[in-house]
Amino acid sequence: MNSEEKTRIEREDGIIFLTFQGKGDLNLIDEEAIFGLGRALKEIEGDTDVRAVVLEGFGEKAFSAGVDVRIMKEFLPQNAERFIRSLHSVMSNVMKLPCPVIASIKGPCLGGGLELALACDIRVAANDALFGLPEIRVGIPSVIEASLLPRIIGWGKARELILTGETIKAQEAYQLGLVNCVVPQEKLREECVRIARRFVNMSPFILGIQKDILNKWLELGHEQAIEYSIKAFATCFTTPHPREGMEAFLQKKEPCYPA
Secondary structure: OOHHHHEEEEEEOOEEEEEEOOEOOOOEEOHHHHHHHHHHHHHHHOOOOOOEEEEEEOOOOOOEOOEOHHHHOOOOHHHHHHHHHHHHHHHHHHHHOOOOEEEEEOOEEEOHHHHHHHOOOEEEEEOOOEEEOHHHHHOOOOOHHHHHHHHHHOHHHHHHHHHHOOEEEHHHHHHHOOOOEEEOHHHHHHHHHHHHHHHOOOOHHHHHHHHHHHHHHHHOOHHHHHHHHHHHHHHHOOOOHHHHHHHHHHOOOOOOOOO
16 A cells, blocks of 8 residues: 555545544554655645545544554664654644634543544543553653643643553543543544534634744743744735624624735
């Protein structure tokens, strides 16, 4: 199977369903899966009709149980760094997509799989989902997008999960704020579509601006982030989007934003 077959893109009324396939039933991440997902993200990035992306693992058993340990055990320092940088690049591109990305999570969501989910804007879990960063248990640290975990659930619990490698079930993940909601597995796509449709009538330009601001809040110090936000706010008014949105609101009708 080549890298292009490792991903599938389906389009439906402004929503893209992006399905990635790793190795085996657990969707273990390998180089082909990384390359295929990266290629698909580049294609989506240039599609001005996209309003939201639903990211899901192939099959019925797992979002992804992480990177294939059988690959990693043979790493030398140079290819370990090259591999983890390429994985980070894909996750960074998920964060930088100018539209909301919803992770549709079933079964194991572990290690690199959880880091991929953390890079998404919204996480919807099936009630059979399982979350964790078990890297420490196989002799390596959790890195790259694992750094987002403390910002989402707080440093105390994040330190515990990262240092012990223990896993948590969907309901605990919801209580911690790791996922936005938990639904029966048979309702998983339906719930993701329901959330994605909330973005369909919004301005794609302004959604992109808002995502960029959110990312800058992660990257910059507080005052720098505020200054960046102020400049972005002013830039929005060089376009017709704010006027269209506000006039539609006042007239109680749906806005019609320019492409």
